Amino acid sequence: MSQALVILITGSSSGFGFITASRLASKGHQVIATMRNTQKKDALLDEVKKRGGTLEISQLDVIKKDSIKETIARVIKEYGHIDVLINNAGFGIGGFFEDLTDEEIRQQMETNFFGVQNVTREVIPHMRQRRRGKIINISSVSGFSASPCFGAYNASKWALEAFSESLRYELKLFNIDVVLIEPGTYKTNIFFENARYAKNFDNPQSPYYPISQFLKAKVMKFVNACRKNPENVAALIEKLIIQQHPPFRNIPDWEGKILYICRKILPFGLYSWIIKQALFYDFDDKDEVIQEL
Numbered sequence: 001m002s003q004a005l006v007i008l009i010t011g012s013s014s015g016f017g018f019i020t021a022s023r024l025a026s027k028g029h030q031v032i033a034t035m036r037n038t039q040k041k042d043a044l045l046d047e048v049k050k051r052g053g054t055l056e057i058s059q060l061d062v063i064k065k066d067s068i069k070e071t072i073a074r075v076i077k078e079y080g081h082i083d084v085l086i087n088n089a090g091f092g093i094g095g096f097f098e099d100l101t102d103e104e105i106r107q108q109m110e111t112n113f114f115g116v117q118n119v120t121r122e123v124i125p126h127m128r129q130r131r132r133g134k135i136i137n138i139s140s141v142s143g144f145s146a147s148p149c150f151g152a153y154n155a156s157k158w159a160l161e162a163f164s165e166s167l168r169y170e171l172k173l174f175n176i177d178v179v180l181i182e183p184g185t186y187k188t189n190i191f192f193e194n195a196r197y198a199k200n201f202d203n204p205q206s207p208y209y210p211i212s213q214f215l216k217a218k219v220m221k222f223v224n225a226c227r228k229n230p231e232n233v234a235a236l237i238e239k240l241i242i243q244q245h246p247p248f249r250n251i252p253d254w255e256g257k258i259l260y261i262c263r264k265i266l267p268f269g270l271y272s273w274i275i276k277q278a279l280f281y282d283f284d285d286k287d288e289v290i291q292e293l
């Protein structure tokens with residue numbers, strides 16, 4: 001490895017954050033793996049031990065500005081700077097708009113969108129001073145392709161993409177790169193322990209009940225059959241952190257690449273027809289749903 005970088009990652013207790021933190025630590029980087037609940041740290045420490053390397057675990061909740069300020073200040077004091085910030089922490093809430101409460105939608109934005117801004121705001125001044133740094137935002141295919149039942153999550157990632165694109169221009173002035181990672185579906189805790197559903201998701205009185213139950217079962221079948229390896233996302237991050245002029249959009253898998261190309265080149269009418277067919281071809285009332293949506 002050419003140079004050991006100081007890297008701060010959010011949401012390292014599981015999934016992409018967990019794998020990326022342990023992979024980068026095993027490659028000799030100085031990783032500050034942050035998590036909101038440090039009681040979950042043992043699994044990560046075991047993984048790092050297994051892979052070889054060391055890292056530091058630090059408490060950070062992306063919606064708690066005090067915890068962010070404290071952690072960033074301490075990291076800067078200890079290491080002098082941060083080379084790479086990986087904004088990874090996030091969750092997804094399932095549910096049709098009318099089944100979601102305002103509060104649930106706000107919570108989604110608080111973590112996936114404002115959470116990224118909270119951490120980034122604290123880190124930028126240090127990178128700007130050095131005229132050096134990289135900010136990697138973990139978005140999703142949901143940041144450029146929306147679907148029913150995931151509107152709140154789609155909105156949070158869509159907003160993250162616009163913010164990242166704007167910030168990329170702003171920070172280029174100071175030699176700081178901003179890049180996006182847009183993964184397709186991977187079998188991580190986001191679909192299991194960390195999954196959240198709208199207040200009325202399981203309410204049989206909801207007019208969306210049959211279709212949201214159908215979509216949930218369909219998504220879970222897809223996730224359980226999913227063979228994509230989250231390690232590939234970590235490998236892409238490893239490549240990007242040392243790349244001199246990293247591209248803005250980075251899609252680690254074919255699912256995402258195909259979706260992105262289709263979204264770019266197909267007329268929206270055709271694109272949305274394909275999405276509806278893919279989602280509902282095996283729904284009992286498919287003809288009605290496909291026509292009406």
Ligand SMILES: NC(=O)c1ccc[n+]([C@@H]2O[C@H](COP(=O)([O-])OP(=O)(O)OC[C@H]3O[C@@H](n4cnc5c(N)ncnc54)[C@H](OP(=O)(O)O)[C@@H]3O)[C@@H](O)[C@H]2O)c1
Nearest residue numbers: 011013014015016061062089090140185186188189190194
């Ligand atoms: N898996 C996929 O298919 C997929 C696809 C595209 C994009 N993504 C994105 O990838 C990122 C990581 O997700 P994942 O799939 O690795 O899911 P995951 O296994 O559920 O990991 C999510 C991580 O975010 C943390 N987190 C949630 N809210 C937080 C907060 N307020 N402050 C700090 N940490 C918080 C979780 O901590 P706790 O353990 O404390 O809950 C956990 O460590 C997310 O931004 C997600 O939207 C995932």
